[in-house]
Every structure is written in structure tokens, then in C-alpha cells.
Amino acid sequence: MMPEVIMEIPSQHDQALVSVEGLTFYRGQRAIFRDLSLTIPKGKVTAIMGPSGIGKTTLLKLIGAQLTPERGQVMFDGQNLHALSRKGLYQARRRISMLFQSGALFTDMSVFDNVAFPLREHTKLAEPLIRRMVLMKLEAVGLRGAASLMPSELSGGMQRRAALARAIALEPELILYDEPFAGQDPISMGVLVKLIRELGSALNLTSVVVSHDVDEVMSIADQVYVIADGQVIGAGTPETIRQLDTPQLRQFLDGAPDGPVRFHHPAEAYLEELLTR
Numbered sequence: 001m002m003p004e005v006i007m008e009i010p011s012q013h014d015q016a017l018v019s020v021e022g023l024t025f026y027r028g029q030r031a032i033f034r035d036l037s038l039t040i041p042k043g044k045v046t047a048i049m050g051p052s053g054i055g056k057t058t059l060l061k062l063i064g065a066q067l068t069p070e071r072g073q074v075m076f077d078g079q080n081l082h083a084l085s086r087k088g089l090y091q092a093r094r095r096i097s098m099l100f101q102s103g104a105l106f107t108d109m110s111v112f113d114n115v116a117f118p119l120r121e122h123t124k125l126a127e128p129l130i131r132r133m134v135l136m137k138l139e140a141v142g143l144r145g146a147a148s149l150m151p152s153e154l155s156g157g158m159q160r161r162a163a164l165a166r167a168i169a170l171e172p173e174l175i176l177y178d179e180p181f182a183g184q185d186p187i188s189m190g191v192l193v194k195l196i197r198e199l200g201s202a203l204n205l206t207s208v209v210v211s212h213d214v215d216e217v218m219s220i221a222d223q224v225y226v227i228a229d230g231q232v233i234g235a236g237t238p239e240t241i242r243q244l245d246t247p248q249l250r251q252f253l254d255g256a257p258d259g260p261v262r263f264h265h266p267a268e269a270y271l272e273e274l275l276t277r
């Protein structure tokens, strides 16, 4: 059964930085996305939510051109990312930053050197300029005073902030956050929520936040997409999403383990599997 799709068309005033058009992507035989379309407005925070395993990280990797779709396209600032030459793709990727949950810091480098790393790798800037840029990024995340510390000397929340400073070192236009609040205590979560919002406005960043933390992500998103069963099942402002009342959305927003969206990963019949091996 196809889920009922509730869509609020993004405001005409919003210019799309990214538009995902008719995306289809398989893992083996399984369609993770079927004809998925959505737009990411420039300068705004877009949240992507959905049950575990639905493909949120996969979607970020498709948007960041780390994966290639079977059908459909990802338009980034008017360019079809997956049709670009190597050089074009390299240039586009420089404008996109991804902060994955696993995006750990280099443990053998100070916080300063971690943030300086992308600048030293990808630019030919002189050290005094790099230093200034690093200090500005560390100041923005409240860690300028921790520049000389090693990652092991930081709390989990501080590590996440240092990784965020590294992710914005090259001054990207688009930043993709994968579960930025996972494993954080409420105070660190609050700090990160505020930072994502404030950095977004201060740096005129376009942010995409994938998260299970409904309240946190809804508090900073301008626009929300809820994904289930390979498609968008709800789109709109956080207020709109909260008011929608389809069973799929309620299951997700209320945190129910099972409902129209399956808890089980697709599998062959249980009894059959138990009896045949």
C-alpha cells in the first residue's frame, strides 16, 4: 500500500540550493528510495526524519555524491551532481560539508590541527591566514580556549563541536549533519541545537539535519521532510508536520515501534528460514 503523501509546497520565495528529483536507489534487491523528490532551500535548515534504517544516511550520501542513484538526479545549484566531470564534482564537493556521526577527530592531533587539516590539505593558504581562520571557527563553536588540547581531553559534546568547527573550516555552502545529537546529554544537545541554528544564519549556510530527535530537530528546522518506505510521507514547516494526522506520521512522531511503517527489516518468511537451514 502506498502511504498517503502530505506535501506543503515550499514557499515560492525560497530558492532551492539542492533539488532531489525522482531518485531511485537500490541496495541489492531492495529499493531504498522509489522516485523520491524533495528540495532543500538556500540558507535554511531542512530536517529529514524517519524511522531507523529508512535510508536517511543513504540520502545524505546521495546528496553529497558519495553514492550514485539508479534513476533520477540531484541538482546542486543548478548542476546535476552525478553527471559532472571529475573536476566539476571535486569543485562542487568543496562547497559541501558532511558531518557524519562517525566523523571522529584525528586522535593524534590537537583540536587546532584537526580544524586546520582541511585548510592545509585543500588550500595553499599561508599558515598565518590558516591560523586566523582556525581560531575564528573555534571561536564560533566556543572552543578557542581548547585549541591546544588533544581530542581525548575533550568531553563528548566538545568533540562534536570541534568536529563541527572542522566541518566548516573550508566555509562550505551546504552542510549535511547526520544525527548530530546522538549520544549527547541534554546540555550538550541544547548547545549543538543552538550552534547549528546560529552558525547557519551567521555563515549563510544551507543545513540539512538528519535526526531521530524529533523535538530538537523540529525546534531548529525551517522545513521538515518525513521519509518512510522509500518516499516522502510528509513535508512542511514543523508546525504543519505536528498538525498532520496520518497513521505513518503519528507512528513516527509518537515513537511507536510498529505500525504502518514496519519494525522488521524485510526478510524471508521466518518459519521457512528456521526450518530450511
Ligand SMILES: Nc1ncnc2c1ncn2[C@@H]1O[C@H](COP(=O)(O)OP(=O)(O)OP(=O)(O)O)[C@@H](O)[C@H]1O
Residues within 6 Å of the ligand: 027, 032, 050, 051, 052, 053, 054, 055, 056, 057, 058, 059
Ligand atoms: N553499504 C551498505 N551496503 C548494503 N546495505 C546498506 C549499506 N549501508 C546501508 N545499507 C542498508 O540501507 C538501508 C538504509 O540505511 P541508512 O543507514 O541510510 O538508514 P538510516 O535511516 O540512516 O538509519 P539510522 O536512522 O538507523 O541511522 C538499511 O537497511 C541498511 O541496512
